[in-house]
Amino acid sequence: MIKTLDIEKLKASVADEIDARRRQLSELSLKIHSSPELGFQEVKAAAWLAQYLEESGFFVERGICELSTAFRGSYGEGKPAIAILAEYDALPHLGHACGHNLIAASAVGAAVASKLAINQFGGSILVVGTPAEELYGGKAIMADRKAFDNLDMAMLVHPGVRDTATTRALACQALEVEFFGKAAHAAASPEGGINALEAMLNSFAAINSLRQHIKDKARIHGIITDGGEAANVVPAHSAGTFLVRAEDDTYLAELKGRVINCFIGAATASGARLEYRWGSICYAPLRNNLTLARLFRQNMQFLGRKVKLFEPGQAFGSTDMGNVSQLVPSIHPRVAIAPEDVLIHSPQFAEAAASEAGIKGLLDAAKALAMTVVDLVANPEITIKVKEEFVQNK
Ligand SMILES: [Zn+2]
Ligand SMILES: [Zn+2]
Secondary structure, three states, rough: OHHHHHHHHHHHHHHHHHHHHHHHHHHHHHHHHOOOOOOOHEEEEOOOOOHHHHOOOEEEEOOHHOOOOEEEEEEEEEEEEEEEEEEEOOOOOOOOOOHHHHHHHHHHHHHHHHHHHHHHEEEEEEEEEEHHHHHHHHHHHHOEEEEOOOOEEEOOOEOOOOEOOOOOEOOEEEEEEEEEOOOOOOOHHHOOOHHHHHHHHHHHHHHHHHHHHOOOOEEEEEEEEEEOOOOOOOEEEEEEEEEEEEEEEEHHHHHHHHHHHHHHHHHHHHHEHHHHHHHHEOOOOOOHHHHHHHHHHHHHHHHHOOOOOOOOOOOOOOOOOOHHHHHOOEEEEEEOOOOOHHHHHHHHHHHHHOOOHHHHHHHHHHHHHHHHHHHHHHHHHHHHHHHHHHHHHO
């Protein structure tokens, strides 16, 4: 019989272990922050993280899933197999304006401290290094290549402006559209031309009309990437990129059909030929495992943070963690590192990701993750509950 007191002691020890590594972890985080690398080019970050794990006694496999900057570090054997996921890609022009340097350092910190719990109770702790969250949905590719198949749970703490135990994220798919018309002198012989730009503009008008009649949380937005060459030439070609998002896969599929109808209508009206391609990556909606989220929240609150289980006004985008959460019971909590008026993906958030508050967020996230690992390995009945919830809500 494991006494509550022993569990509390072990939680204090894993937290102490993270405090003892404060300097190493903040240096690792700042090093990644000051050498921002875009998706699938995170050579330095992946190498530093893998090395840190190896030096801390983890077995590390580099370049897993045929992705050179993906890796897996593991310690211990058997069940439960608990994974902490690391992101480490930056944004074009903005550097670490999503704070992924903090995700990476908190993941390795938490995993290394979790060794104490694994040594005492068994099971295994893994760090899965998942590249290219921002641009290419690295986890979706890794999910297809079976990177998450043998895991019992997956956790990732993302920096933000509020402390919340859950995240809302929509299903999302990208769409590339092109119209092919016919060039002609725009003043001398407009009747001979077919205007590909007008086809694109009419598509936007149709989508704007459609938007009035779609479900509340669905989103359709896009940009024009080619709108013609010169004002005196009828545009023979236009191109655009769009994103379609919905709360669930079923509605996303329905919405995709209605969006394509907008383009078909515009093609018919203008006489331009339509070509379109759906992006190969489809982001799945995020399924929050509430049993895990409540455990994490309790541990975060023990560290002195006020954590909401849900954030009613929370902004939502899409994340490739959604794809992981469809396969494995998962959480994607947020830790506040900046005031509420700071926007993620802004220069101010990039600054926060290298600030004292950022490091505090990193350490608290690492501690709460490791303490949650203690809960999971010490109480097999909680692991069963996590899995039951996952199966029931499928
Ligand atoms: Zn981001
Ligand atoms: Zn992010």
